[in-house]
Amino acid sequence: MPQGIPAKGAVGNAILYAGDPVVLEMEITTATSCYPGTLVITDGSLDYGVITAPDNSVIVLGVLDVEPTELITTIYNAGDQAKVLTGDIIVWLKKISGATITRGLRVQCAGAGMVDQYTTAQAAVGYSLHAASGDGTEWILVKLQL
Numbered sequence: 001m002p003q004g005i006p007a008k009g010a011v012g013n014a015i016l017y018a019g020d021p022v023v024l025e026m027e028i029t030t031a032t033s034c035y036p037g038t039l040v041i042t043d044g045s046l047d048y049g050v051i052t053a054p055d056n057s058v059i060v061l062g063v064l065d066v067e068p069t070e071l072i073t074t075i076y077n078a079g080d081q082a083k084v085l086t087g088d089i090i091v092w093l094k095k096i097s098g099a100t101i102t103r104g105l106r107v108q109c110a111g112a113g114m115v116d117q118y119t120t121a122q123a124a125v126g127y128s129l130h131a132a133s134g135d136g137t138e139w140i141l142v143k144l145q146l
Helices: none
Strands: 016-018 022-028 039-042 049-052 062-064 081-086 088-095 106-109 115-117 126-128 138-145
Parallel strands (some): 022 049
Antiparallel strands (some): 016 088, 022 081, 039 062, 062 081, 106 115, 126 138
Protein backbone atom coordinates (compact mmCIF):
# COMPACT_ATOMS: atom_id res chain seq x y z
CA MET A 1 0.00 0.00 0.00
CA PRO A 2 1.40 3.44 -0.89
CA GLN A 3 2.39 5.70 1.97
CA GLY A 4 2.01 9.42 2.33
CA ILE A 5 -0.58 12.13 2.38
CA PRO A 6 -2.81 12.58 -0.69
CA ALA A 7 -2.13 15.48 -3.03
CA LYS A 8 -3.62 18.84 -2.12
CA GLY A 9 -6.97 19.39 -3.75
CA ALA A 10 -7.73 15.68 -4.09
CA VAL A 11 -11.01 16.23 -2.30
CA GLY A 12 -13.50 14.62 -4.66
CA ASN A 13 -16.86 14.99 -2.93
CA ALA A 14 -15.84 14.43 0.69
CA ILE A 15 -14.82 16.65 3.60
CA LEU A 16 -14.06 13.83 6.04
CA TYR A 17 -10.78 12.07 5.24
CA ALA A 18 -10.37 9.87 8.33
CA GLY A 19 -11.75 9.34 11.80
CA ASP A 20 -15.07 8.76 13.51
CA PRO A 21 -16.74 12.18 13.86
CA VAL A 22 -19.56 13.27 16.07
CA VAL A 23 -22.22 14.38 13.57
CA LEU A 24 -24.50 17.24 14.62
CA GLU A 25 -27.64 18.17 12.68
CA MET A 26 -27.73 21.97 12.67
CA GLU A 27 -29.51 24.80 10.83
CA ILE A 28 -27.69 27.50 8.87
CA THR A 29 -28.91 30.84 10.25
CA THR A 30 -26.80 33.20 8.14
CA ALA A 31 -25.42 31.79 4.91
CA THR A 32 -22.34 33.99 4.46
CA SER A 33 -19.63 31.74 2.97
CA CYS A 34 -21.29 28.56 4.30
CA TYR A 35 -19.72 26.00 1.98
CA PRO A 36 -18.84 22.41 2.84
CA GLY A 37 -15.45 22.46 4.57
CA THR A 38 -16.26 25.72 6.37
CA LEU A 39 -15.60 26.02 10.12
CA VAL A 40 -18.73 27.10 12.01
CA ILE A 41 -19.73 28.37 15.44
CA THR A 42 -23.08 28.27 17.21
CA ASP A 43 -25.46 31.15 16.65
CA GLY A 44 -27.22 32.27 19.82
CA SER A 45 -30.25 33.57 17.92
CA LEU A 46 -31.59 30.06 17.18
CA ASP A 47 -31.36 26.72 18.98
CA TYR A 48 -29.16 24.42 16.89
CA GLY A 49 -28.20 27.28 14.57
CA VAL A 50 -24.70 27.79 13.12
CA ILE A 51 -22.86 30.57 11.28
CA THR A 52 -19.47 30.82 9.60
CA ALA A 53 -16.66 31.04 12.16
CA PRO A 54 -15.13 34.53 12.24
CA ASP A 55 -11.45 35.41 12.30
CA ASN A 56 -9.67 34.37 15.52
CA SER A 57 -12.67 32.37 16.75
CA VAL A 58 -11.96 30.35 19.88
CA ILE A 59 -15.36 28.63 20.02
CA VAL A 60 -15.37 26.62 16.78
CA LEU A 61 -18.08 23.93 16.86
CA GLY A 62 -17.00 21.93 13.81
CA VAL A 63 -16.86 21.82 10.02
CA LEU A 64 -19.76 21.72 7.55
CA ASP A 65 -20.05 18.40 5.75
CA VAL A 66 -21.20 17.95 2.16
CA GLU A 67 -24.50 16.26 1.35
CA PRO A 68 -24.06 13.09 -0.78
CA THR A 69 -26.15 14.56 -3.61
CA GLU A 70 -24.32 17.92 -3.65
CA LEU A 71 -20.89 19.17 -4.69
CA ILE A 72 -18.33 20.71 -2.34
CA THR A 73 -18.84 23.97 -4.24
CA THR A 74 -22.57 24.17 -3.34
CA ILE A 75 -23.28 26.92 -0.80
CA TYR A 76 -25.73 26.38 2.04
CA ASN A 77 -28.62 28.86 2.25
CA ALA A 78 -30.12 30.33 5.41
CA GLY A 79 -32.61 27.82 6.84
CA ASP A 80 -30.87 24.78 5.31
CA GLN A 81 -30.20 21.77 7.51
CA ALA A 82 -26.53 20.79 7.57
CA LYS A 83 -24.35 18.13 9.11
CA VAL A 84 -21.53 19.52 11.24
CA LEU A 85 -18.58 17.20 11.86
CA THR A 86 -16.63 17.54 15.10
CA GLY A 87 -14.16 15.55 17.16
CA ASP A 88 -10.66 14.22 16.68
CA ILE A 89 -10.85 13.75 12.89
CA ILE A 90 -8.94 14.52 9.70
CA VAL A 91 -10.82 16.80 7.31
CA TRP A 92 -10.30 18.88 4.19
CA LEU A 93 -10.36 22.62 4.97
CA LYS A 94 -9.44 25.69 2.94
CA LYS A 95 -6.59 28.01 3.82
CA ILE A 96 -7.40 31.69 3.58
CA SER A 97 -5.90 33.58 0.63
CA GLY A 98 -2.40 34.93 1.25
CA ALA A 99 -1.69 32.62 4.19
CA THR A 100 1.45 30.54 4.59
CA ILE A 101 0.93 27.30 6.47
CA THR A 102 3.77 24.97 7.46
CA ARG A 103 3.05 21.25 7.48
CA GLY A 104 2.77 19.86 11.00
CA LEU A 105 2.09 23.18 12.71
CA ARG A 106 -1.13 24.27 14.38
CA VAL A 107 -3.81 26.13 12.45
CA GLN A 108 -6.52 28.54 13.61
CA CYS A 109 -9.72 29.98 12.22
CA ALA A 110 -8.87 32.88 9.89
CA GLY A 111 -12.31 34.17 8.98
CA ALA A 112 -14.86 32.99 6.43
CA GLY A 113 -14.52 29.56 8.08
CA MET A 114 -11.04 29.05 6.57
CA VAL A 115 -7.71 28.43 8.33
CA ASP A 116 -4.35 30.15 8.72
CA GLN A 117 -1.21 29.22 10.61
CA TYR A 118 -1.62 29.57 14.38
CA THR A 119 -0.44 32.66 16.27
CA THR A 120 -0.22 32.97 20.02
CA ALA A 121 -3.27 35.24 20.26
CA GLN A 122 -5.85 32.64 19.21
CA ALA A 123 -6.90 29.07 19.96
CA ALA A 124 -5.76 26.37 17.56
CA VAL A 125 -8.34 24.12 15.91
CA GLY A 126 -5.91 21.45 14.72
CA TYR A 127 -2.70 20.58 12.86
CA SER A 128 -1.94 20.98 9.15
CA LEU A 129 -0.95 17.86 7.23
CA HIS A 130 0.02 19.95 4.16
CA ALA A 131 2.18 23.00 3.54
CA ALA A 132 0.48 25.82 1.65
CA SER A 133 1.27 29.40 0.68
CA GLY A 134 0.39 32.14 -1.76
CA ASP A 135 -2.68 33.92 -2.94
CA GLY A 136 -5.90 32.06 -3.52
CA THR A 137 -7.65 29.51 -1.37
CA GLU A 138 -6.41 25.96 -1.37
CA TRP A 139 -7.67 22.68 0.15
CA ILE A 140 -5.42 21.23 2.86
CA LEU A 141 -5.78 18.27 5.21
CA VAL A 142 -6.14 19.24 8.86
CA LYS A 143 -6.19 16.99 11.91
CA LEU A 144 -9.09 18.74 13.61
CA GLN A 145 -9.05 18.79 17.41
CA LEU A 146 -12.22 20.27 18.86
